[in-house]
Amino acid sequence: MPAPAAPNSASTLPAGHSAPPAATSPLGRHVREGLSRPFKTLSSMYFYDDEGSRLFQQIMALPEYYPTRTEFGLLSRHQEAIGQALRPSSPDEPFFLLELGAGDGLKTKILLRHLLATGARFTYVPVDISSAALEGLAASLRTELPTLRVEPVVADYAEALRLMASRPGRKAVLFLGSNIGNFLPDDRHRFLQSLARPLTPDDRLLVGFDLQKDPRLIRAAYDDSQGVTARFNLNLLHRLNQELGADFDLGQWQHYTDYDPLSGAVRSFLVSSQAQTVHFTALDWQAEFAAWEMIHTENSYKFTRPGISAAAQASGLAVEEFFTDEQDYFADVILRPAR
Structure with a gap:
């Protein structure tokens, strides 16, 4: 990386001048x-204004951008086994399916349709800090899956998990896509700890990990x-x-x-x-x-299987099931509290 600008390269406000x-x-x-x-x-969280969101939709359709279509195929291929791992052992027991950063719900709808078709008694709880994003998702679900019980929550992830911890019954928490990869290692450790902390031994996490592969x-x-x-x-x-x-x-x-x-x-x-x-x-x-x-x-x-297990263990979680695609490009991993 080129030499950075000198420490005094950014100007400061004059004394007595109030900030706008x-x-x-x-x-x-x-x-x-x-x-x-x-x-x-600068943080990637600020990529997603209206134009940024539009461009990211284009990125997901590019031939080079494999993560979205690979995870879509993975969920389609393993929907029965993943659905079974997320729901309680008793088929009549109700549970909450809580998704962090649901977006347009394209991939999640694979699981939602499967769970509805198999008679699972659950409530889908999409979580986002954007009320507009949740309203759009809820509207599409009312049209496509009218029998689905939906309780959108406008909150950050930590607040949503705290709110849900007080609700009785099993919680299955989804964090799909390769979003976990956007965290630096220390931040990832703290984030996984924050997910694990409010979970009971009966709760489960489903987290998406992009795997290491051909570097090109x-x-x-x-x-x-x-x-x-x-x-x-x-x-x-x-x-x-x-x-x-x-x-x-x-x-x-x-x-x-x-x-x-x-x-x-x-x-x-x-x-x-x-x-x-x-x-x-x-x-x-x-x-x-x-x-x-x-x-x-x-x-x-990008992750390896041993690296995923080590990150889970360090955060108070354990790998229960590991689902991947035919090429081992991507993994959706079921985690449970280790305690």
């Missing part, structure tokens, strides 16, 4: 803190030939222009991705192709970038 409202918003605070670091960083195939999934992933990454700067009055010239920035097979980490960056100053009108602030300096925007870790 955007400076105290979550996005404003995050941008100022992240772009003041010696190695600049992995890298291509995050740097596609059509440039959609590049537009998705660069859209983060466009969002900052729109919401914080920044003046990023997107023509002076490039998308770059690398994959390290030793750590299993895909890392995505935005690269400044020349020395430049970016102003943030809404923050009354500016940041300096050296030529070829990078902003780290995303991690996506």
